Amino acid sequence: MAQSSEPIIRFEGVTKRFDDDTTVLNGVSFEIERGKFYTLLGPSGCGKTTILRLIAGFIQPTEGNIYFNGKLINDIPANKRQVNTVFQDYALFPHLNVFENVAFGLRIKKMKNDAVKQKVTEALRFVNLEGYETRGIHEMSGGQRQRVAIARAIVNEPEIILLDEPLSALDLKLRTEMQYELRELQRRLGITFIFVTHDQEEALAMSDEIFVLNEGSIQQSGTPTDIYDAPINRFVADFIGESNIVPGRMKEDYLVEFAGRSFECVDGGLLPDEPVEVVIRPEDLEITAPELGKLQVRVDTQLFRGVHYEISGYDDAGNEWLVHSTRKAVVGERIGLAFDPEAIHVMRFGETEEEFDKRLEEYEEVGDE
Numbered sequence: 001m002a003q004s005s006e007p008i009i010r011f012e013g014v015t016k017r018f019d020d021d022t023t024v025l026n027g028v029s030f031e032i033e034r035g036k037f038y039t040l041l042g043p044s045g046c047g048k049t050t051i052l053r054l055i056a057g058f059i060q061p062t063e064g065n066i067y068f069n070g071k072l073i074n075d076i077p078a079n080k081r082q083v084n085t086v087f088q089d090y091a092l093f094p095h096l097n098v099f100e101n102v103a104f105g106l107r108i109k110k111m112k113n114d115a116v117k118q119k120v121t122e123a124l125r126f127v128n129l130e131g132y133e134t135r136g137i138h139e140m141s142g143g144q145r146q147r148v149a150i151a152r153a154i155v156n157e158p159e160i161i162l163l164d165e166p167l168s169a170l171d172l173k174l175r176t177e178m179q180y181e182l183r184e185l186q187r188r189l190g191i192t193f194i195f196v197t198h199d200q201e202e203a204l205a206m207s208d209e210i211f212v213l214n215e216g217s218i219q220q221s222g223t224p225t226d227i228y229d230a231p232i233n234r235f236v237a238d239f240i241g242e243s244n245i246v247p248g249r250m251k252e253d254y255l256v257e258f259a260g261r262s263f264e265c266v267d268g269g270l271l272p273d274e275p276v277e278v279v280i281r282p283e284d285l286e287i288t289a290p291e292l293g294k295l296q297v298r299v300d301t302q303l304f305r306g307v308h309y310e311i312s313g314y315d316d317a318g319n320e321w322l323v324h325s326t327r328k329a330v331v332g333e334r335i336g337l338a339f340d341p342e343a344i345h346v347m348r349f350g351e352t353e354e355e356f357d358k359r360l361e362e363y364e365e366v367g368d369e
């Protein structure tokens with residue numbers, strides 16, 4: 001295909017305001033590559049569903065442009081886009097059986113009966129629902145309805161499937177099963193999936209790429225490990241997993257000061273004496289005897305979490321530290337905390353992803369000279 005090097009979707013400075021002048025998306029730009037599993041992650045009201053609706057064509061941008069395979073699609077109506085949506089409540093037709101629910105889109109296109117039968121059978125096989133053709137929707141479980149909704153989307157052979165919190169109605173166990181199933185299905189189909197969730201664990205487990213959103217802007221985009229290991233700012237560090245975030249100061253490249261001491265780290269490219277925020281994940285801290293630790297902490301609370309203990313305490317500078325450890329501590333006692341230079345991640349206050357990328361580029365250019 002001639003257009004295959006183009007991103008399948010590109011947003012260029014897309015702003016969405018509703019009639020009452022509330023800005024829901026604020027100049028958002030991103031690219032979606034073909035065949036990957038993307039997740040839009042963020043708290044309630046941050047604009048995730050609005051992005052899906054813009055891609056589907058249910059609403060139009062107030063400013064900016066949306067491209068599909070390199071072609072501007074701002075004014076292309078929803079029914080002319082090769083995109084299908086799986087909604088949170090599945091939006092299945094209660095009066096139609098499983099077969100007719102899946103066949104619905106094909107019937108509208110006036111496809112011949114034989115072809116409909118073949119395509120619906122194939123779609124139902126894909127989601128493991130062969131033999132359920134004549135069942136009523138009310139006779140299906142939550143997980144099965146979910147699969148009918150997915151079969152109804154894939155039967156149209158769209159280039160993109162949009163999934164708006166499709167697992168939120170399921171209980172925890174089924175939800176985990178469906179996470180595997182959806183991920184596997186996406187791999188087998190090779191169709192681009194754009195999945196919306198406010199659940200960070202779900203996003204980390206399922207995605208090739210995650211966009212973290214807050215208040216109508218993309219805070220950070222990247223693979224789950226990029227985002228977990230190198231959050232761009234406090235919002236992302238707080239939203240994805242648990243973090244210790246303490247104030248610090250850059251002394252020079254690869255040397256950062258916090259909790260009253262200097263520590264080797266792997267981050268550079270900041271100005272000497274620049275105030276920063278330092279992130280260390282609780283599982284990267286190891287409990288030692290006080291004199292062997294890089295930091296000393298008095299244990300304040302301890303909770304047993306089955307696999308590990310969740311221990312919190314304060315260092316002498318008054319910073320709180322959360323530790324996940326298989327070793328037990330004693331409340332009120334002093335412990336040492338050991339960690340590798342790689343465990344320290346330094347963030348510049350309030351920096352956006354764009355500013356970070358620019359800084360990194362300049363830093364690497366200087367390094368190459």
Ligand SMILES: Nc1ncnc2c1ncn2[C@@H]1O[C@H](COP(=O)(O)OP(=O)(O)OP(=O)(O)O)[C@@H](O)[C@H]1O
Pocket residue numbers: 018019022024042043044045046047048049050051198
């Ligand atoms: N048609 C509309 N008119 C006015 N405001 C709207 C409209 N649709 C959405 N909004 C507002 O836009 C903001 C973002 O909504 P959106 O549905 O995109 O959020 P979300 O991130 O998907 O949230 P949730 O996880 O709660 O679904 C919300 O504050 C919402 O109230």
